[in-house]
Structures are given as C-alpha cells and as structure tokens.
Amino acid sequence: MRECARRVLSWLFCIILWSNVVPLPSGLADGNAVAWAAGPEANVTTMEPAPAMQPASAAAPAEADAGGTGIFSRAMQGGFIVFTCLLILLSMSVVTWAVLIAKYVYLQRLAKSGEAFTKSFWDSRSLNDLNSRLAEYPYSPVREVFRSGYAELVRGSQLLGQVASSEIAVNAALDNINRALAKSKMFERRRLEKFMSMLAISASACPFIGLFGTVWGIMGAFEGIAKTGSASLAAVAPGISEALVSTAFGLAAAIPAVVGYNIFSARVRYLVGSIDGFTADFLNIVERYLVSDKPRSSVGSAPTAAVQSPLDSRI
Structure with a gap:
C-alpha cells in the first residue's frame, strides 16, 4: 500500500513538473483541438512560443523597491x-x-x-x-x-x-x-x-x-x-x-x-x-x-604596661 501510494505521488509530481517546464501548444491552450489534430504541418502555423515568464520582482510596485528592505528601513x-x-x-x-x-x-x-x-x-x-x-x-x-x-x-x-x-x-x-x-x-x-x-x-x-x-x-x-x-x-x-x-x-x-x-x-x-x-x-x-x-x-587608647x-x- 505504501509502495503504491509512493508511486502515485511520484507520477503526480513528474506530471506537475513536466507541465510547468514544458509549455502546452497554443492550439491546445486556446482549445483549438482541430488545428492540433491536423498534423505537424498545421501545427507549425498554429503553435506560438509561450510568453516569457516575468520575474516576481518586476510585478511589484515601484514604491516597494524604493523603500528598502533593511531592518532600519x-x-x-x-x-x-x-x-x-x-x-x-x-x-x-x-x-x-x-x-x-x-x-x-x-x-x-x-x-x-x-x-x-x-x-x-x-x-x-x-x-x-x-x-x-x-x-x-x-x-x-x-x-x-x-x-x-x-x-x-x-x-x-x-x-x-x-x-x-x-x-x-x-x-x-x-x-x-x-x-x-x-x-x-x-x-x-x-x-x-x-x-x-x-x-x-x-x-x-x-x-x-x-x-x-x-x-x-x-x-x-x-x-x-x-x-x-x-x-x-x-x-x-x-x-x-x-x-x-x-x-x-x-x-x-x-x-x-x-x-x-x-x-x-x-x-x-x-x-x-x-x-x-x-x-x-x-x-x-x-x-x-x-x-x-x-x-x-x-579600646581606642594605648594599653597600660600592667594590663x-x-x-x-x-x-
């Protein structure tokens, strides 16, 4: 049971990783399954490169960058x-x-x-x-x-x-x-x-x-x-x-x-x-x-010679 669950989780992890690394064709992304099924020749004209991912820091407001991240800031x-x-x-x-x-x-x-x-x-x-x-x-x-x-x-x-x-x-x-x-x-x-x-x-x-x-x-x-x-x-x-x-x-x-x-x-x-x-x-x-x-x-005075x-x- 544990081995089966481990394999399922491994396959799910691979699928998720593959879907994030390899972009889907634009025909499937737009729901145009017919254009994708027409063959590789048709896909040349329908597939478009995936847009480049913008870094998260670029989407942040400009005023956040100006404020600084130090403890005193x-x-x-x-x-x-x-x-x-x-x-x-x-x-x-x-x-x-x-x-x-x-x-x-x-x-x-x-x-x-x-x-x-x-x-x-x-x-x-x-x-x-x-x-x-x-x-x-x-x-x-x-x-x-x-x-x-x-x-x-x-x-x-x-x-x-x-x-x-x-x-x-x-x-x-x-x-x-x-x-x-x-x-x-x-x-x-x-x-x-x-x-x-x-x-x-x-x-x-x-x-x-x-x-x-x-x-x-x-x-x-x-x-x-x-x-x-x-x-x-x-x-x-x-x-x-x-x-x-x-x-x-x-x-x-x-x-x-x-x-x-x-x-x-x-x-x-x-x-x-x-x-x-x-x-x-x-x-x-x-x-x-x-x-x-x-x-x-x-006590404060000098003692006598006899005592x-x-x-x-x-x-």
Whole structure:
C-alpha cells in the first residue's frame, strides 16, 4: 500500500513538473483541438512560443523597491507609534548595556577588595592595629562594616570603663554593636543592589513595549489591506515585517537584562554572605573581649604596661 501510494505521488509530481517546464501548444491552450489534430504541418502555423515568464520582482510596485528592505528601513516605515516604541527600546537597551558593564566592573572590584581586607583582618595583630591602617585599604562592604562596628565598640568600651561592668551593661554594649553592624550591612546591601531595578524594569517592560508596537503595526497593516481591498501576500508581508521589528527590538533589549540581572543577583548574594560571615566573626571577637574577666583598658587608647587589652593581642 505504501509502495503504491509512493508511486502515485511520484507520477503526480513528474506530471506537475513536466507541465510547468514544458509549455502546452497554443492550439491546445486556446482549445483549438482541430488545428492540433491536423498534423505537424498545421501545427507549425498554429503553435506560438509561450510568453516569457516575468520575474516576481518586476510585478511589484515601484514604491516597494524604493523603500528598502533593511531592518532600519522597515522601522522608519512603521509609523509614528512603532517608531516611538523603537526609540524607547533603543534607549532602554543602551542604558541596560551601560548598567551591565558598570555593574560587572563594580562588583568585581568589590569582591577583590573585600577578600583583601578580610585577609588583612585575620593577619592583623589587633583590631586597633587594623583600624589605624584602615585608610590604606580601598572601599569594600566589609571595610565599612568593620568601621561601624569598631566605632561602636570604642564607645561601648569607654562606657563600660566608667560604670560597673555588670552582665546587663555588657549585654547592652553587645546589642548596640550588633545594631550598628546590622545598620551598616543594610546600607551596604542597598549600595550593592544599586541599579538592579533598572535591569528588572528592562527585563519585564521591553518585551511588552515591543509587543505593543507589533500589535499597533499589524493594525495599521490590516487597515491598509481594507483600504486597498487586496489580501495578497505582497500586500500583507511589508506591514507585518515592519511591525515585527518592534518585537525583535524588545527581545534584544530584554534578554541581556534578564541574564545580567540573574548573574548580578547571585553575585550580590555572595557578597552579602561574605558580609554576614565577617559580621559573625567580628561579633565573636568583640564578645570574647567584653565578657573577658581581665581588666579592660579603653579600646581606642594605648594599653597600660600592667594590663594589655585582648584587642591589642593577636586576633
């Protein structure tokens, strides 16, 4: 059954191909079967060469050739609304790429400076020693968290030196230091997430802006069909292609924004995790210092010869 169907389809294909390649005699084409049956001699006078086929491009309107087929030519022909959508998408795409490049460089620099400061934190002889060299290190979130925590530790230790070092006073000092660290960490997280909202807006809004331009362009194409009364492919295709340019621009602007947002979100989470780890280590050191039974000296002042603060020993 399959072999028979295959042969029938092959014969039909050959017949159709032969009928398109070899033109019929003009006598048969005109229905003059008598002239064709009269013999080859009669056919010499009745048969005429088939008219040459005109290329499809020659039948197209002259104004279609003048318009151009490039993507920017299609964009210029899409109307005011479509062109406005394309301008918005182009602007958002430029802003998106600027944010992507700047954010990548910024996060890479913060990651390197944060790792360098954390290494110096553990290599320092004491918190006082690290604080005295704080200006030597470039900006990093962990450096700013350390600055805030150390400043609150100095104030807390000075207060504990003036009052009796009870458990309540020590817990109050620890709470103050913890709140200072949390505030600094929240501020640094906001700085890390700066301009991330722009990527989110581009990722979510650009496809819909492009879709709006496409729908509007298709509406204009159908309106043109209604005016001309022709629904052929030659009449429909230009308007639809002009409208689809808007969708292409929307996707071109949204895809880099989506990819960049996901990558940078993971990077920000990594940096925030490093800040959390540094905060926990700093609190552990401070708590060991505050609950120590040894006599305390002021953190910000030089220790006496008889008593050495734990902060002046190796971390």
